[in-house]
Amino acid sequence: MAVYFFWGEDDFAIAQAVDQIKQSVLDPAWLSFNFQTYDGSKEESTIDALNEVMTPPFGMGGRLIWLNEATLCQSCSDSLLQELQRTLPVVPDSSHLLITSRKKPDKRLKSTKFIHEHAKVREFSPIPPWQTEALADRVKATARELGVNLDRQATELLGEAVGNDTRRLWNELEKLRIYQGNRTQPLTQSDIQILVAATNQNSLQLCEAIREGNGGLxxxxxxELLAQNEPALRIVATLIGQFRLWTIIKVMIEAGERDDQAIAKLADLKNPKRLYFLKKEIARLRSQQLLKTLPILLELEAGLKQGAIATEILPTKILELCQHFR
Incomplete structure (x- = not known):
């Protein structure tokens, strides 16, 4: 299949995937002839791209047409839908159509359904920072791609350290690859602690400090997080995700639910075994304490989005949160 549809807000991961396609499809000597980018937000240029992808490549290699920032899966006129239906099923093997968008596709649209039927679809949305298993899986896959050998604890720690920042993960692994050199032994947890600053790990530690009512810490x-240029909204996203997770689990336990599988499913835990440790973390807490944190966190998020100064609003709201757990 010569049609690709990539969507999501992880711009760096999409850029990496686009580069991989360019390297596999295009001959560098014929790049200027066989690679064109079109504005996917305009219907006229979208139609031009669909026409261009039907043109055989010049010289060696294939042809790649990139329809960037496409809005086909948000709105699509009948005439444009007809062009899609006419073109996608017959794109020649020597040509490749790449469609990218930051916005989530609207599954109700005919154009979205048609693209999903005729394209290789990949989502590039950031992994929520509290989904530590998914973060570790992504570290493992990226490390394998770059040839970096990590043991299990190093993989988990690196996932916690960089969070869902794909660009930073790539940069840290490049640094670790140079440090590893010709060593055959995998890098360990101590290597990661020395070489990688742990921003997301500190965000999770912040959740723990609030849960313990430790305002000073x-x-x-x-x-520390702000000094490391960690975006305030990313810090808050981690807090919201973690406290939401704790709240769901505690509410279900207090409601009498004893089925760990049911709790894990509602809490969106991919690894139900993690529930044992989460239960221990909130054993001494009451659901009312946790429920009171959510409006404060939403106020904090809204304040930052409305232009509040992070160094002023964050400490104030963090202390307010800590008071509920003293």
Whole structure:
């Protein structure tokens, strides 16, 4: 299949995937003849791209047409839909059509359904920072791609350290690859602790400090995160995700639910075994304590989005959160 549809907000991961396709499809000597980019937000240029992809490549290699920032899966006129239906099923093997969009496709549209039937679809959405298993899986896959040998603990720690920042993960693994050199032994947890600054790990530590009502430590961690240029909204996203997870689990336990599989499913835990440790973390807490954190966190998020100064609003709201657990 010579049609690809990539969507999601992880711009760096999409850029990496686009480069891989360019390297596999195009001959560098004929790049300027066989690679064109079109504005996918305009119907006229979208039609031009669909016409161009039907043109045989010049010289060696294949042809790649990139329809960037496409809006086909958000709105699509009848005439444009007809062009899609006429073109996608007959794209020649020597030509490749790449469609990318930051926006989530609207599954109700005929154009979205048709593209999903005739394209290789990949989602590039950031992994929520609290999904530690998924972060570790992504570290493992990227490390394998770059030829970096990590043991299990190093993989988990690196996932916690960089969170869902794909660009930073790539840069850290490049650094670790150079450090590893010709060593055959896998890099260990101690290597990661020396070489990688743990921003997401500190965000999760911030959650723990708030849960323990330790205002002093919580303020210290906020200062460290901001000093490392960690975006305030990313810090808040981690807090919201973690406290939402704790709240769901505690509410279900207090409601009398004893089926761990049911709790894990509602809490969106891919690894139900993790539930044992999460239960221990919130054993001494009450659901009412956790429920009171969510409006504060939403106020914090709204304040930051409306232009509040992070160094002022974050410490204030963090201390307010800590008060509920003293």
């Amino acid at each position: 919580a303020i210290q961690l906020v200062g």
